[in-house]
Amino acid sequence: MKKKTRSQASRAKAMSNIPVRVMMLMFFIAFFLIALKKQINAQEAYDALKAAGDPSAVKPALDLFSFALCLIVPIMIFIGTVVLGKLLPTDPVLLSLTNFLCALGVFVLYSTAPDKGLRQCMYYGIGIGVMALCIYLVRIVKHWRTLSFIVFPIALLLLATPLVLGTEQNGAKNWIYIGGTSLQPSELVKIPLLILLAYYMSRRKFFSWMLFCLIALAVLMLQKDLGTALLYYITALLLYYASTGNLPVSLVGLGGGAGAAYLGYTMFAHVKKRVALWLNPWSDYDAGYQIIHSLVAIASGGLFGMGVGLGSPKSIPIYYTDFIFAVICEQFGMLFGFGVILVYVFIMLRGVSAAMDARNQFDSLLAMGATIILSVQAFIIIGGVIKLIPLTGVTMPFVSYGGTSMLASMGIMGLLQGVASKNKDALIREESYVSSAGEVSL
């Protein structure tokens, strides 16, 4: 007996559930393999000690927590995608893509450094709260003028804090320590940056946003955080072009940026070194150690990867932040790595679509700014890891280890989701007015 054909609505609903189910299955298998690997490693260590006659050898117990993660993480994915999608006004496509990247980051970190993986999971939970806050901020706030007066000085003060209280890490003084927790203000300031750029550009307040950008860039240059400075600059430039369509001035800005980059190259020795290593990392093995091992790891993985739990991801320096993409390519393969790039491309496409459908200029620029900053950041870090461009110290959005990075990325996603949900509400409202136009009295 033939089955009845499904209606279009049920087909669409079934299609929308597939990404969630696929994610849950993928990470169930991944965490199961990792738990199995950990158990095998513990058993082999015990067998080696016992063979050597060590009386202190203790038979390893079953690591229930690792096996429980096989169920916990898929449940968290379900809650983060389906349940959260019902509780908050979100965009389902963006939510599923974001959750995939976050879950991938948690898995890769847990497979290489379990404590970092669990902490990343905690940051993801806090990030959901930040995302919800930003969604409601975009939906509730109608007049941004007063907020801009408050946010402007606070953002600049926060950005300048490392100059006074900060510690130098990897050549840049952009970290502060508060109660044992490290914080990177330049990551958090991305959210006010987007709001201020969108507001001032939509109101044609050229002087205001230029002043903010100049001060922010100057502070970042003083901190030697050139990667974030590059990100801020490109975001402001692309957003300016999106708001005005003024190609000549945008090209002048691009030229100015190139000039500043050349100035940085001549003034800062470490920039010269990075460019030289980008051109030929094998010229100085000690200095080019990071990029060389990253390339070797990507090549070792081949098309399908070395396998979960196999390979030597820990031989890649800073494998949990800057070079996490190399770890993904080593474990899962270049095809999988290409798929991760496509996920970012889909986020970019959905973000641009939300910007085009926005009902006012502020929302449009906010969505466009959020899309630009996430896409450019992903491009900069992935490009640096695969030696397409010189390496900079930015993190991979949603994937790299780091609380501030995760909170900032989730906040930016919240701004984008807020605009997308406003577009949806406006569409439903307009359609309802049109369909009942004959019944509405004047």
Add this chain to the structure above:
Amino acid sequence: MTSELYSVLAYGARYVFVALLALFLISSWFNLRRENSATKRARKTAPHVGTVGQLVVLEGAGVFARGDLIPIPPEGFIGAARICDVCVPLPDVKAKHIFYRFEEGSGLWCRPIGRNSFELDDEIIVDRKGSYILHGSIIKIGAGLFQAAFLKSADVPDVAAASPFRPLPDVYASADDDDDGEDETAVAAQYPSPDIYPYGRLSQDESYRTLTHIPPLYGVNTEPPFMQGDGAYNYAPIPQPMQPQPYENVPPVSQMYSDDYSEEYPQEDDETEAEIFATWNDSGAPQYTRPQPKPIYVPPQDEETDEAQPLRRRRRQE
């Protein structure tokens, strides 16, 4: 389980992960397309989606036809440049002439850019404080003249009712809408078909509010609007050139009573005057119709000052 067995398992799982990721990407792509096509589908079935109203062209300066409709997005620029949200490539209109923004409950706030200016309800706007375009407002930008019409869903007040043009009765009223005992359809039937109005297409669109304050057609018909019997007045229809009919041996009436006529056309003994005129009228001579005299337009007088009341525009209540 041994390491070797685990390695085999992990090698096999590699392909599973790539396959699952491919499935995830394909389904995400379909969902992405479905979301985007939902918006496109809505725009096809509801073309007003994304707009707050339309500008009705009263004078198009050769670029637009009278009655053309230009949709207004919620925010943007009005100007001659193609990138403008409301593109009006008319003489004396700058590339970006006006910036506007829709404010719920207040109207379309607009201000000229730079040294540009425009007229809004007979008032020249030059300052950056801007003004509000209301439902029914008349805007003159460069050589073009437009009237703003907003959607029912847009909460915009009507332009001031204190105008020399009293509102038209609702020509689309059905039976007795205002419970005054009078059938409005009979009144509506006295007015010409809406097709001759410049708002013909707009007024048939139920999404839009009726435009109740209609100005005369500037530059097209400079004559004042006709007065109707009940005091309400209307657009003058486009005047057609009146071709006088040729006389065919029909003398002027004044000559009919002259002595020369009597000599030229002697009255027969058995014909009376009435019979002659009856014959003359029945001869098939075409009648010459003189045009009806047009009433002089008299604007309503102010009872106290006996002066004509100017067109007023409602200002934004602070």
